[in-house]
Amino acid sequence: MSDAAQSTAAEVRAAAEAVKTALDRHLAAVERRSGEDDPAVYEAFNQLAAAAEVYDELLYDRYDEVTPFEIPGAEDALPPYAGPEEPNALSVLIRRDYAVAEPQRLLAHAQRIEAAEGEDGAPASGTVHGALGLLFGEFEPDEIASRHKEFGLEEGDSTLWVTAADEPAEPGEWLEAPFEQVDPQQVVCRFDVSAVFDEEIDDVDDDDEDTDELEDELGSDLDEDEDLEPLDADRR
8 A cells, every 4th residue: 555545543543442432332232132142242243343354454554563353253244234123024044064975874764765655666765866855855954964974964064044024025936046135234143053163173272282281391390390409598
């Protein structure tokens, strides 16, 4: 960025004040929260993330410095909620990814389903895609999620979005393209599950283990020092 467009000290100060205000609003929303999915807390979080990002950019531009903290998910956060204050309808959108880890186990379950139904004709259980059709036709998605290993599947990432609306959709209105008209500003809350989060926790645990090992080593050294005879204060 050129000197002519460089941020001013006043702009940096104003951005810092905005962060302080956003922090107060976030704390107040948390203190007044009505439950785990309170939209006011979610909105305050997004506002805090946006304010912190602006301050960080201006601070770096003006002083070539950065903040020592980072708000998780600030870059990928949904836009502020702009839906109805009192929704009369909602939609729940769920995506769950699986890997077919054990095809033979999946095929065996599909064959049992087919045998129990006693359908005539070419068996659908002879192919993986046919077996998946049988499996998801027989069991609810939540049951498959809880028993995925039994069916030869391996969990991947998943996400759940709750969107708000003024009125329920007309029957059959969106069935042709059920996932194409999702407005991020209508999302009340979302929940993500990913192995990435587990890896981050593992990294923190590894750091803690390293710290514990270092403390153990230092502790053993200190214990050895405690066995030494103290020096005579009168000795010269």
